[in-house]
Amino acid sequence: MGEIRKIGILTGGGDAPGLNAVIRAVVKGAILHHKVRVIGIMDGFSGLVENHARELTLTDVRGILPRGGTILGTTNRGNPFEYVERLKDGTERIVDASGAAKETFERHGLDALIVIGGDGTLAIGHRLMQEHGIPVVGVPKTIDNDLAATDRTFGFATAVEVATDALDRLHTTAESHHRIMLLEVMGREAGWIALHSGMAGGADVILIPEIPFTLEPVVAKVWARQNRGSAFSIVVVAEGAKPAGGEQVYAAVDPTTGWKRLGGLSYQLAPQLQEKTGLEVRVTVLGHIQRGGTPSAEDRILGTRFGSEALELAMAGRFGNMVALKGERIEAVPIENAINRLKLVDPEGQEVATARRAGVVFGDEDPDEVLDSE
Numbered sequence: 001m002g003e004i005r006k007i008g009i010l011t012g013g014g015d016a017p018g019l020n021a022v023i024r025a026v027v028k029g030a031i032l033h034h035k036v037r038v039i040g041i042m043d044g045f046s047g048l049v050e051n052h053a054r055e056l057t058l059t060d061v062r063g064i065l066p067r068g069g070t071i072l073g074t075t076n077r078g079n080p081f082e083y084v085e086r087l088k089d090g091t092e093r094i095v096d097a098s099g100a101a102k103e104t105f106e107r108h109g110l111d112a113l114i115v116i117g118g119d120g121t122l123a124i125g126h127r128l129m130q131e132h133g134i135p136v137v138g139v140p141k142t143i144d145n146d147l148a149a150t151d152r153t154f155g156f157a158t159a160v161e162v163a164t165d166a167l168d169r170l171h172t173t174a175e176s177h178h179r180i181m182l183l184e185v186m187g188r189e190a191g192w193i194a195l196h197s198g199m200a201g202g203a204d205v206i207l208i209p210e211i212p213f214t215l216e217p218v219v220a221k222v223w224a225r226q227n228r229g230s231a232f233s234i235v236v237v238a239e240g241a242k243p244a245g246g247e248q249v250y251a252a253v254d255p256t257t258g259w260k261r262l263g264g265l266s267y268q269l270a271p272q273l274q275e276k277t278g279l280e281v282r283v284t285v286l287g288h289i290q291r292g293g294t295p296s297a298e299d300r301i302l303g304t305r306f307g308s309e310a311l312e313l314a315m316a317g318r319f320g321n322m323v324a325l326k327g328e329r330i331e332a333v334p335i336e337n338a339i340n341r342l343k344l345v346d347p348e349g350q351e352v353a354t355a356r357r358a359g360v361v362f363g364d365e366d367p368d369e370v371l372d373s374e
Contacts, residue, residue, distance in 0.1 A: 167201025213363025
C-alpha cells in the first residue's frame with residue numbers, strides 16, 4: 001500500500017447521535033496531525049455511486065460536535081450491489097452499481113475509505129473491499145447497540161436518555177389519570193434500548209425481541225399493582241418484540257427492495273390490554289425522536305475516539321478492520337467479526353435477572369406467580 005494522501009468518509013444506514021463527532025475527529029486529525037485531505041461522500045453509498053462528494057475542511061466541521069444527524073447525509077437505500085435505479089417512467093429496478101462506486105473512489109484519487117454504519121453498512125464496505133479492492137476501515141454505528149464486536153456503539157446512550165426522559169414524563173400523567181401507558185422504542189432484533197430505558201425509568205413491563213411474550217403475565221402485573229394501590233402501569237415495548245408463536249409487526253414494506261419497516265405493535269396491544277384490564281390505555285411511539293437532537297457527552301466522546309482511531313488504522317494501512325470498544329480501550333477487530341452475528345439481550349443474563357428481581361415483567365412469566373409476587 002502506498003502513501004495515504006486522501007481519505008474518503010461516508011455515513012450509511014440510519015442516523016445516530018454522535019456521527020458528527022466521528023466526522024469531526026477524522027477531519028481534524030487528518031488535516032492537523034497527518035496533513036492529508038478528506039473527501040466527504042454525500043448520502044452514504046449513494047454518493048459513491050452517483051459521484052456526490054466534496055472536500056471537507058476545518059471550517060466544515062466547526063461547531064458540529066453538539067449537532068445530531070450527519071452533515072454528510074445518509075440513506076437506507078444505497079447498497080451499490082443492489083442499487084435502486086429510478087427509470088424515466090417513474091418505476092424502479094434493482095441493479096449492480098458497485099462498479100460506479102469504484103469509479104468514484106478512483107476519480108477522487110482516494111487512498112482509503114472510512115465507512116461509518118451498522119452491520120448492513122459495514123457488510124457493504126467489506127464487500128467493496130473484497131470484490132473491488134477499495135481499502136476500507138469501519139466505524140460501528142447503531143443506536144440499537146447490537147454489534148457483537150464492540151462493547152458499545154455511539155448513539156445508544158443518547159437514545160436511552162431520550163426514552164428514559166419520556167418514561168419519567170409518562171409516569172406523572174399515567175398516575176394522574178390511572179392509565180396504562182405504552183412507550184414504543186426502537187429495537188429491531190435487540191432490546192437494549194427497551195431494557196435499559198425501562199430499568200432506568202421504572203417500567204413495570206418490558207417487552208423485547210429476545211423474549212416472546214403473552215398478554216396474561218402483563219395483565220396479571222397490572223392487576224397486582226392495582227391490588228396494592230398503584231392504579232397505573234408503565235409498559236416499554238421494543239418495536240421488534242413479538243408475541244409467542246407470532247410475528248413482528250411492520251408499519252410498511254418497501255415495494256422495490258422488500259425492506260420491512262417495523263412499528264405499530266403497541267397499537268395492536270393497546271385495545272387488548274384495555275379490554276382485559278378495564279383501564280384506559282394510551283400509546284406513545286418515540287420513533288425518530290430517539291435518533292435526533294443533541295448527542296450526550298458519552299456519545300460525543302465515544303464518537304470522537306472512534307473517529308480518531310479509525311483514522312489511525314487507515315494511515316497505518318490496516319484495512320478490513322473496524323474500531324471497537326473493548327473495556328476502556330479502542331481496539332481493531334476484523335469487520336467480518338462485526339457483521340457475522342448480532343449482540344442480543346441474554347434472557348438468562350444478569351441485567352434481565354436484575355430487572356425481574358425488581359418486579360419487572362417480560363411477558364414470559366406464570367401469571368399466577370406474577371400476582372403472588374406483589
